[in-house]
Amino acid sequence: MRLIDSHVHLDGLRDAEGAIVRARDAGVDGVVAMGANMETSAGALDAAILHPGYVFPGIGVHPADALKVEVGEAVAFTDSNASGAVAIGEIGLDYAYGFAKQNDVRERMRALYSGLLDVAEAHNLPVSVHSRSAYSDALKLLRGRGVPGAVFHWFDGPIHILREVLDSGYYVSATPAAAYSRGHRAVVSETPLERLLVETDSPVYLRAEARDSEPSDVRLTVRAVAELKGVEPEEVAQVSTRNAEHLFRLPAV
Numbered sequence: 063m064r065l066i067d068s069h070v071h072l073d074g075l076r077d078a079e080g081a082i083v084r085a086r087d088a089g090v091d092g093v094v095a096m097g098a099n100m101e102t103s104a105g106a107l108d109a110a111i112l113h114p115g116y117v118f119p120g121i122g123v124h125p126a127d128a129l130k131v132e133v134g135e136a137v138a139f140t141d142s143n144a145s146g147a148v149a150i151g152e153i154g155l156d157y158a159y160g161f162a163k164q165n166d167v168r169e170r171m172r173a174l175y176s177g178l179l180d181v182a183e184a185h186n187l188p189v190s191v192h193s194r195s196a197y198s199d200a201l202k203l204l205r206g207r208g209v210p211g212a213v214f215h216w217f218d219g220p221i222h223i224l225r226e227v228l229d230s231g232y233y234v235s236a237t238p239a240a241a242y243s244r245g246h247r248a249v250v251s252e253t254p255l256e257r258l259l260v261e262t263d264s265p266v267y268l269r270a271e272a273r274d275s276e277p278s279d280v281r282l283t284v285r286a287v288a289e290l291k292g293v294e295p296e297e298v299a300q301v302s303t304r305n306a307e308h309l310f311r312l313p314a315v
């Protein structure tokens with residue numbers, strides 16, 4: 063079985079090195095390590111150097127940090143490090159945060175996201191998009207951009223927007239929430255396997271297990287997707303891995 067965890071925050075794990083060993087032992091063939099700010103993006107690049115052919119780095123600034131960074135600085139940092147990355151991510155919009163109620167804050171998130179999309183275009187890199195409560199705007203700002211691909215990570219937006227995401231040729235990624243979240247389950251059910259990636263978004267807390275997740279838990283995502291789709295877990299692993307390899311242009315595992 064070939065398997066890739068397509069979205070992980072290694073910096074958030076209490077024991078990232080141990081988690082990588084456990085992921086290898088669990089049969090996970092690679093992880094895409096996303097950055098969420100300049101520091102953790104640099105960390106993702108370092109982890110990739112430490113684990114060549116296993117950890118593949120994404121660099122970017124998450125909308126949660128939109129007020130903590132200067133847009134020009136974030137864009138310049140990402141631009142100067144893009145050659146070492148497989149993706150620009152995690153980037154996007156999130157209007158659900160308490161601080162994001164005001165329009166000027168949302169405007170700043172959009173400026174940051176747009177600036178980072180410029181970098182992705184300039185370097186011909188795919189993007190990993192966070193779009194919570196900003197599904198339509200996240201898609202609108204992306205569509206028509208000359209990026210080679212995109213994944214709407216942990217998408218749980220409305221189905222009519224999902225259809226636009228899929229019609230635009232983008233991927234959607236499933237997380238362990240595919241086992242319990244009504245919105246996310248609806249999205250995974252509606253998305254053809256040929257457009258699905260699997261991930262953990264580690265260290266996001268696993269409700270059922272009452273602990274933080276790590277990349278080996280991508281098997282929970284595979285199991286949940288397989289149940290929803292009525293197919294064998296092997297098929298989910300196989301197809302989603304092929305999708306991740308295609309999107310992020312990874313060496314075939």
Ligand SMILES: [Zn+2]
Pocket residue numbers: 069071096152263
């Ligand atoms: Zn994430």
